[in-house]
Amino acid sequence: MATLFFSYSHADEALRDQLEIHLSSLKRRGIISTRHDRRILAGTEFDKAIDQNLENADVILFLVSSDFIASDYCYEREVKRALQRHSDGSARGIPVILRPCDWHDLEFGRLLATPTGGRAITKWPNADDAFLDVVKSIKNALLELLSAA
Secondary structure, three states, rough: OEEEEEEEHHHHHHHHHHHHHHHHHHHOOOOEEEEEEHHOOOOHHHHHHHHHHHOOOOOOEEEEEEEHHOOOHHHHHHHHHHHHHHHHOOOOOEEEEEOOOOOOHHHHHHHHHHOOOOHHHHHHHOHHHHHHHHHHHHHHHHHHHHHOO
16 A cells, blocks of 8 residues: 655645545555645654654655745655655655646656646636546556556
8 A cells, every 4th residue: 555645735725635535536445545744643743743754655745836835844844855755766756736836947846747737726627627637647656656666
């Protein structure tokens, strides 16, 4: 089973929740489990738990928006470590463009984003179609990772 970690801004929590619902078919089939900061239990050292989730993830989803880019925690801590792991082949980083923003020239802009063409989910006429496109991209990445393992 592959582990997915959501790196996101809390301003985008509702969109993260929708994406997680759309990933339910992969969860029900035992293909993935998901991790994010809202699952960290009270009394746990927050930074340590985030670091552990980042280190254990097979796939790290960058849920991209202006709020995500503006977050020092997301960008300086989570994105930097995720890109290191992506570069060394120990994890796959996938940008998921939630809302329109200027992301192409950032470090993760070199990675192929989803939905198709890097078009923000909120710009699709039907959000379900956008989320389905994202799920298909994630599924294809997981198949590639599993076949390589």
